[in-house]
Amino acid sequence: MTNELSMQELLDQQEQQLDKLKVGELITSSITKVTNDVVVVGLECGFDGIIPLDELNIEKGKEIADVYNVGDEIAAIITKVSPKDGTVRLSKVQADQKNDLVELEEIFNEHKIVTVTVEKAIQRGVFAKYKSIQLFIPISQIDTKFVNDTAEYMNANLEVYIIEFNSNRNKYVASHREVLQERIDIERKERRERIKAEREAERARIKAEREAERARIKEARQAIFDSLEVGQKIHGKVTKIMPYGAFIDIGEGLEGLAHINNLAWKRVESVESVVAEGQELDVYVLDVNKENNRIALAVKDINNDPWQVISKEVAIGDVIKGTVVRTIDRGAFVEIKEGVEAYLPISQLSENRVPTVNSVVNPGDEIEAKILNFNPDEKRMLISIKEVNAEPEEDYTQFMKPEESLGATIGDAIKKSE
Numbered sequence: 001m002t003n004e005l006s007m008q009e010l011l012d013q014q015e016q017q018l019d020k021l022k023v024g025e026l027i028t029s030s031i032t033k034v035t036n037d038v039v040v041v042g043l044e045c046g047f048d049g050i051i052p053l054d055e056l057n058i059e060k061g062k063e064i065a066d067v068y069n070v071g072d073e074i075a076a077i078i079t080k081v082s083p084k085d086g087t088v089r090l091s092k093v094q095a096d097q098k099n100d101l102v103e104l105e106e107i108f109n110e111h112k113i114v115t116v117t118v119e120k121a122i123q124r125g126v127f128a129k130y131k132s133i134q135l136f137i138p139i140s141q142i143d144t145k146f147v148n149d150t151a152e153y154m155n156a157n158l159e160v161y162i163i164e165f166n167s168n169r170n171k172y173v174a175s176h177r178e179v180l181q182e183r184i185d186i187e188r189k190e191r192r193e194r195i196k197a198e199r200e201a202e203r204a205r206i207k208a209e210r211e212a213e214r215a216r217i218k219e220a221r222q223a224i225f226d227s228l229e230v231g232q233k234i235h236g237k238v239t240k241i242m243p244y245g246a247f248i249d250i251g252e253g254l255e256g257l258a259h260i261n262n263l264a265w266k267r268v269e270s271v272e273s274v275v276a277e278g279q280e281l282d283v284y285v286l287d288v289n290k291e292n293n294r295i296a297l298a299v300k301d302i303n304n305d306p307w308q309v310i311s312k313e314v315a316i317g318d319v320i321k322g323t324v325v326r327t328i329d330r331g332a333f334v335e336i337k338e339g340v341e342a343y344l345p346i347s348q349l350s351e352n353r354v355p356t357v358n359s360v361v362n363p364g365d366e367i368e369a370k371i372l373n374f375n376p377d378e379k380r381m382l383i384s385i386k387e388v389n390a391e392p393e394e395d396y397t398q399f400m401k402p403e404e405s406l407g408a409t410i411g412d413a414i415k416k417s418e
Contacts (some may be wrong), residue, residue, distance in 0.1 A: 026077050030073055115160075160175055225290075241272060241277055243260075318370070322369065348387065
């Protein structure tokens with residue numbers, strides 16, 4: 001009777017201990033036995049806890065013995081308590097899921113990237129695992145490009161963001177597309193910033209080079225300007241033509257003006273008839289104005305002034321040849337040689353009355369004329385056709401007495417002879 005009561009008391013105590021175990025409770029205990037199908041753990045109530053293979057959360061391809069050993073501690077959740085046979089079923093999968101869900105929720109809240117493995121593909125997307133939690137990745141969230149076949153992503157490791165976390169509905173949605181797009185955006189931003197930085201650096205380099213080049217040119221121009229001397233012969237290039245003359249670059253962009261009057265010794269009708277833009281030529285320095293930084297140039301050879309040359313060849317009273325180059329109402333201009341034009345007044349065209357200049361001479365006519373006045377320094381020469389053709393005056397001095405030659409006129413001499 002005593003033994004029966006003792007057994008009953010023992011059963012009551014075990015039942016009381018089993019009653020303390022609640023489904024859903026997390027317990028940690030040591031493994032007492034490992035088989036091919038289950039792991040057995042010892043419980044404080046004196047019963048064993050059984051964890052089946054499908055509740056152990058073992059990776060594919062591994063056996064229970066590869067992961068668990070007798071004496072290892074393991075955490076699991078109570079899934080079923082059977083007082084009749086005294087068995088307690090446990091699930092490590094649920095325990096892991098509980099911990100993994102806490103971790104996954106933190107990842108979701110902090111918008112962190114995690115790596116998942118695709119385990120199943122369907123037409124609408126793929127299912128992937130993060131530790132013990134299964135996630136769904138819709139087809140629109142798999143890639144930034146269009147996905148035609150989700151099977152291509154089977155067993156792929158994808159980095160994802162958790163975009164929906166709902167533990168009540170056991171719904172966890174992830175996106176690989178957001179990770180890719182974010183990286184694309186970052187790369188684009190970095191590329192834009194890099195290009196911007198490169199452009200700014202290039203602009204700064206170009207600006208520095210231009211400033212250095214401007215400084216060099218300014219210094220070089222000043223050196224050229226300071227070296228100029230009146231009469232100096234230098235090489236230049238025509239940069240611009242104006243009605244009044246030509247601008248000529250004599251080095252490093254330093255320009256001087258060759259006035260139309262200094263393009264040639266002869267009369268110039270237009271600047272374009274003598275020089276052209278881009279033409280390279282030798283010029284002479286006429287003047288350097290340091291106050292205004294202006295340079296006067298001459299294309300004509302200032303060392304061979306035709307007026308000075310001809311002054312050594314002719315003199316007043318000489319009869320010379322020339323060509324009529326133009327006429328005006330009061331006379332004509334005659335070219336004696338290139339660069340030397342003499343003036344022929346209408347009064348010096350003939351002994352007879354001349355109604356118009358062109359009734360006697362026209363442009364192109366070659367004439368002979370006598371030099372009446374000549375000033376080479378002022379570049380003036382007065383000539384006469386009339387004087388060439390005039391009859392020489394008769395000399396009456398042979399008919400005069402010595403006293404008559406003093407102050408007497410030719411008329412007086414003629415009267416006395418009568």
